[in-house]
Amino acid sequence: MKKSLLALATLGAFACTAHAQSSVTLYGVIDAGIAYTNNVGAQHNFFTSSGNLQGSRWGLRGAEDLGGGLKAIFVLENGFNVFNGTLGQGGDEFGRQAYMGLSTSRFGTVTLGRQYDSVVDYTGPLEVGSQWGSYFAAHPADLDNMNNTNRVNNSIKFTSANYAGFTFGGLYSFGGQAGQFNRNQIWSIGAGYSRGPLQLGAGFLTVKDPNYSFFGDNASSRTATTAESSSNFPSSRVISGFASAHTLQVISLAGAYTFGAATIGATYSNTQFKDVGSEAGTDNSLNPVGYTGGSGKFHNAEINFKYQLTPALLLGAAYDYTKGYGLSDAKYSQAMLGADYFLSKSTDIYVDGVYQHASGKDSTQQVAVADINQLSPSSTANQVAALIGIRHKF
Known part of the structure; x- marks a missing residue:
């Protein structure tokens, strides 16, 4: 009897130890606001907006200690609209992120799943749309993906350990097309440095067949094998005319420096939609302008500033x-102003404003109109958007 009790006690102690070495965390963000924009069909528009400073989400994050500094990890992250309860990311259950892998503090982490590319990882956090500026303040049509509009499916990713502030990594996505190794292939590399007041980042991304592999990244997307194949690009005329491009390439650089309560930052990206007209759509919707070659290219430069006026109040401005x-x-010239007031560590209220002016001819070869990210295009060359909201993290 004593031996049985001793064995049971030993087993119980072992179970408690094993449990202590594993963890699963539920986390999330709920972000809701009221927005205004003008010049939409020559009218004003007031509307509700979910996921402004951060996409509304809930997720599970887990880790298991395997011994010797090795851990098994996973993340499953869902996106949703707080105003109607619908799923984000085209209706995918875990459309924001879904991956698992192994991690060591000495070398880094290898993961497999639906993940962020290196532009998002290393330069995205320094863009104002990923800070206090909301998705309205992202670069037009988020053309360089710094605001993380698109994820990468079927990917394997390496992220290094932190070496005195320096990190680096890369990602590769398998195209999954039998006999066509390069089709739908995506790869990226990047590096970052953060030490003291200085932050630096660089990222490179190349995407084959972007209409299907990158913009068509969720279950509701059109595919190249379906009869109704057509554009998965956003409706924004900034880039919608380039849906027939064979390759997307992004080079990005970013930096920020903090002095006292102030931080000044800058980003630069070069985005190219190469060989426009070479990606065929069965109903020709990918090439409505009739492009037969060439590339749609963009330089983008941003400068941003934020000031921690009090421990609770952050002010920001950017161009x-x-x-x-x-x-x-x-x-496209775009100016942004914002303020973020923290009621607690978990809850804040914010106000943001964006003004954009456009000129020249856009990707559809029409006279360019103002086209603030994820809003209906303006009916003129100018557009204003304003937003007030509340965010809670748990």
Whole structure:
């Protein structure tokens, strides 16, 4: 009897130890606001907006200690609209992220699943739309993906350990097309440095067949094998005319420096939609302008500033300039202002405003109109958007 009790006690102690070495965390963000924009069909528009500073989400994050500094990890992250309860990311259950892998503090982490590319990882956090500026303040049409509009499916990713502030990594996505190794292939590399007041980042991304592999990244997307195959690109005329491009390439750089309560930052990206007209759509919707070659290219430069006026109040200002060349000569000038007040560590209220002016001809070869990210295009060259909201993290 004593031996049985001793064995049971030993087993119980072992179970408690094993449980202590594993963890699963439920986390999330609920972000809701009221927005305004003008010049939509020559009318004003007030509307509700979910996921403004951060996409509304809930997720599960887990880790198991395997011994010797090795851990098994996973993340499953869902996106949703707080105003109607619908799923984000085209209706995918875990459309924001879904991956698992192994991690060591000495070398880094290898993961497999639906993940962020290196532009998002290393330069995205320094863009104002990923800070206090909301998705309205992202670069037009989020053309360089710094605001993380698109994820990468079927990917394997490496993220290094932190070496005195320096990190690096890369991602590769398998195209999954039998006999066509390069089709739908995506890869990216990047590096970052963060030490003291200085932050730096660089990222490179190349995407084959972007209409299907990158913009068509969820279950509701059109595929190249379906009879109704057509564009998965956003409706924004900044880039919608380039849906027939064979390759998307993004080069990005970013930096920020903090002095006292102030931080000044800058980003630069060069985005190219190459060989426009070479990605066929069965109903020709991918090439409505009749492009037969060439590339749609963009320079984008942003400068941003934020000031921690009090421990609870953050103020921000930024300016972004986008210049098209190649198949588009459109220019977009965008100014942003914002304020974020923290009621607690978990809850804040915010106000943001964006003004954009456009000129030249856009990707559809029409006269460019103001086209603030994820809003209906303006009916004129100018557009204003404003937003007030509340965010809670758990």
